[in-house]
Amino acid sequence: MKKWAKNNIGFFFIIPWLIGFLVFKLYPFGSSLYYSFTDYNLFKGIKETGIMNYIEIFTKRQNREALMITFKYAFMTVPLKLVAALFIAYILNFKLKGVNLFRTVYYIPSILGGSVAISVLWRALFKDDGLIQQMIRMLGGNPPSFMTDPNWALFIICLLRVWQFGSTMVIFLAALKGVPEDLYEAAAIDGAKKWKQFFKITVPLITPVIFYNLITQMVQAFQEFNGPFIITNGGPRGKTTLMSILIYNNAFKAYDMGMASAMAWVLFVILMIFTAISFISQKYWVYYSDEG
Amino acid sequence: MKMRKILSLGLAAVMTLSLGSALTVQAEQADYEECTIKFAWWGGDSRHEATQKAVDAFMAKYPGINVEVNFGAWSDWEAARALEFQSGTAADVNQINLSWINEFDSDASVFLDLNEVADIIDLSQWEQVNLDMMKDSNGGQAGVPVAMTGRIFYWDKTTFDEAGIAVPTSLAELREAGKVFQEKLGDDYYPLALGEFDRMILMTFYLQAKYGKAIMADGAVQFTEEELQDGLNFIMSLEADHVIPSIVTIDGDAAASIDQNPKFISGKYAGILEWDSAAKKYIDALEEGRELVVGEEFTDFGDNGATGVFSKVSLGFAISTTSEHPKESAMLINYLLNDPEGAAIMGTERGIPESKAAYAVLDEAGSLDPVIAEAHGKVMAAAEYAEEPRFESNDLKGSEGTYKYVFGGLSYGEFDTAEGAAELLDGMNAVFE
Numbered sequence: 001m002k003k004w005a006k007n008n009i010g011f012f013f014i015i016p017w018l019i020g021f022l023v024f025k026l027y028p029f030g031s032s033l034y035y036s037f038t039d040y041n042l043f044k045g046i047k048e049t050g051i052m053n054y055i056e057i058f059t060k061r062q063n064r065e066a067l068m069i070t071f072k073y074a075f076m077t078v079p080l081k082l083v084a085a086l087f088i089a090y091i092l093n094f095k096l097k098g099v100n101l102f103r104t105v106y107y108i109p110s111i112l113g114g115s116v117a118i119s120v121l122w123r124a125l126f127k128d129d130g131l132i133q134q135m136i137r138m139l140g141g142n143p144p145s146f147m148t149d150p151n152w153a154l155f156i157i158c159l160l161r162v163w164q165f166g167s168t169m170v171i172f173l174a175a176l177k178g179v180p181e182d183l184y185e186a187a188a189i190d191g192a193k194k195w196k197q198f199f200k201i202t203v204p205l206i207t208p209v210i211f212y213n214l215i216t217q218m219v220q221a222f223q224e225f226n227g228p229f230i231i232t233n234g235g236p237r238g239k240t241t242l243m244s245i246l247i248y249n250n251a252f253k254a255y256d257m258g259m260a261s262a263m264a265w266v267l268f269v270i271l272m273i274f275t276a277i278s279f280i281s282q283k284y285w286v287y288y289s290d291e292g
Numbered sequence: 293m294k295m296r297k298i299l300s301l302g303l304a305a306v307m308t309l310s311l312g313s314a315l316t317v318q319a320e321q322a323d324y325e326e327c328t329i330k331f332a333w334w335g336g337d338s339r340h341e342a343t344q345k346a347v348d349a350f351m352a353k354y355p356g357i358n359v360e361v362n363f364g365a366w367s368d369w370e371a372a373r374a375l376e377f378q379s380g381t382a383a384d385v386n387q388i389n390l391s392w393i394n395e396f397d398s399d400a401s402v403f404l405d406l407n408e409v410a411d412i413i414d415l416s417q418w419e420q421v422n423l424d425m426m427k428d429s430n431g432g433q434a435g436v437p438v439a440m441t442g443r444i445f446y447w448d449k450t451t452f453d454e455a456g457i458a459v460p461t462s463l464a465e466l467r468e469a470g471k472v473f474q475e476k477l478g479d480d481y482y483p484l485a486l487g488e489f490d491r492m493i494l495m496t497f498y499l500q501a502k503y504g505k506a507i508m509a510d511g512a513v514q515f516t517e518e519e520l521q522d523g524l525n526f527i528m529s530l531e532a533d534h535v536i537p538s539i540v541t542i543d544g545d546a547a548a549s550i551d552q553n554p555k556f557i558s559g560k561y562a563g564i565l566e567w568d569s570a571a572k573k574y575i576d577a578l579e580e581g582r583e584l585v586v587g588e589e590f591t592d593f594g595d596n597g598a599t600g601v602f603s604k605v606s607l608g609f610a611i612s613t614t615s616e617h618p619k620e621s622a623m624l625i626n627y628l629l630n631d632p633e634g635a636a637i638m639g640t641e642r643g644i645p646e647s648k649a650a651y652a653v654l655d656e657a658g659s660l661d662p663v664i665a666e667a668h669g670k671v672m673a674a675a676e677y678a679e680e681p682r683f684e685s686n687d688l689k690g691s692e693g694t695y696k697y698v699f700g701g702l703s704y705g706e707f708d709t710a711e712g713a714a715e716l717l718d719g720m721n722a723v724f725e
Contacts, residue, residue, distance in 0.1 A: 130546075231546075253686065
């Protein structure tokens with residue numbers, strides 16, 4: 001008994017985590033899969049089971065639109081954010097005067113994260129007669145209505161996330177610091193210009209970090225909620241209604257937990273597919289130094 | 293010196309004991325348990341302030357009953373409470389909407405039948421017809437109505453003065469005001485601002501007045517697609533005549549509600565169609581120096597002088613079946629709605645009270661808010677119909693509901709009124725299925 005306890009003492013230490021995992025992860029995960037095949041309504045219970053929710057997700061106009069908008073949002077936000085973060089990290093990697101101050105300043109938006117206050121501020125900036133419109137008018141321009149033009153509305157929501165590139169930037173910065181100086185020196189001696197050094201040395205050597213940032217940012221983008229919920233509440237006319245908002249509306253406004261669960265599972269599968277594709281594709285473009 | 297110390301200590305002990313026994317006696321007289329109950333309501337700042345004061349007074353009157361309060365704005369309030377009702381974690385005492393009885397208490401399991409605590413809540417203070425509106429599917433008394441209400445126009449008189457015209461008393465005058473506002477004050481100024489649900493209500497007034505029938509009755513929609521299209525055309529004509537801003541314009545303002553919209557606060561939107569009980573928050577929201585006055589219900593929607601106005605239970609109080617202290621919860625409700633002290637503090641923050649006792653107290657003290665009293669008097673005098681609770685069903689009124697879809701779609705030019713009418717009728721029929 002003593003020996004058994006000694007050998008398995010580790011399990012006792014992970015019991016709190018295990019309980020948390022079972023109760024707050026595995027159980028909701030399993031139950032939501034079950035509910036996704038039912039018409040479970042919070043106040044009416046389950047009356048029907050089947051794949052009707054999944055059929056409705058792909059046949060109802062509103063759901064298909066939300067799926068498309070989610071893709072649009074993710075495919076705009078992720079590349080823009082990665083490019084912005086890498087660009088700024090590259091600049092901040094130079095030995096400039098006051099570079100630490102700039103690093104801090106660029107990181108501040110990320111500290112604010114997905115906070116409600118920032119979303120409210122964003123709304124105030126971009127509303128009709130808001131600061132951005134006033135500035136454009138002062139410069140003699142004719143600003144669009146950011147909140148009611150569907151394309152602009154989605155863009156300003158993307159912009160909020162792109163603006164918060166600090167964390168991604170810091171990870172890029174760490175990767176850039178890991179690129180050996182002698183490679184640049186050798187390239188410079190061979191006459192390679194800065195941009196060539198960047199694309200031929202820097203980018204290949206930091207591809208594992210680009211890959212990591214791509215995966216994490218993609219997951220975040222597909223799960224985005226706060227920004228569109230607070231800034232536009234899915235409007236105008238549902239044109240910024242991402243899947244996450246539709247899940248929320250179905251679950252907590254229509255109390256249709258069956259549909260909300262099915263949507264969550266569709267989103268999960270979509271993310272899994274994209275992640276799998278990314279992992280499969282990495283052998284073509286990600287360079288790991290230990291692979292030789 | 294020693295003797296004086298002993299005497300004072302003794303005296304203090306006697307006083308403490310007698311205070312304790314007095315409290316016990318009081319508690320025994322009132323025959324209640326020392327406990328903590330929760331009370332949840334939504335509203336604006338002035339309602340919160342008055343209700344908190346009333347709750348404090350209740351706790352002072354009944355020592356030992358501690359009331360924890362949970363209050364906030366309407367936005368997303370319903371969703372949060374719905375989850376509590378479903379999970380059995382709701383507050384003991386809840387401010388509820390009439391439609392909640394249908395939506396959340398369809399099997400009469402969420403709200404306590406108040407007949408069970410009728411010895412504490414004096415139900416005789418309400419007209420039976422009003423109590424009946426809050427019955428559940430089993431015939432139980434799911435709640436008590438705090439007030440009756442209906443919609444009426446409120447005008448920012450200051451803006452109308454700036455435009456050099458009187459506040460409108462008829463549809464014809466309102467249409468004329470649209471022109472004057474645009475010419476004299478500019479494109480940003482509108483005599484009336486209506487969100488999607490407000491549009492539905494004004495359209496209902498128009499249709500009910502013109503066709504002489506309720507929009508929903510006997511478990512069905514009473515209007516044909518063509519009649520609904522007539523109503524939608526009427527609403528869109530107001531937009532075309534610069535009487536109301538488009539939904540696109542209101543969306544562009546990016547305000548959570550009309551009372552938080554800077555254009556309303558500054559008088560650019562010079563009118564609203566609101567519940568008589570909600571006037572206070574709009575008055576409070578206006579810039580200093582601006583005057584909001586109660587308008588008239590229009591009688592020129594059709595040729596028959598009808599108003600088409602409907603009234604409803606504005607809101608009620610209910611006790612959750614999960615409450616461990618239904619008796620003390622009932623005491624709180626009775627205090628807030630029937631007790632002279634409680635009713636006086638609550639005032640007209642939830643409209644003109646339906647409880648006869650509360651009304652008498654406020655009337656005698658001259659503390660019926662004059663604006664609310666005027667609005668309420670006009671609404672009740674003009675009301676021709678009672679609202680069918682499903683008119684405000686979440687599927688219709690909610691943020692993803694039919695009203696928002698139809699009126700927003702029309703305003704954004706996504707479809708015409710014929711298609712809008714078909715969508716509206718489909719959506720309204722669906723709530724009866």
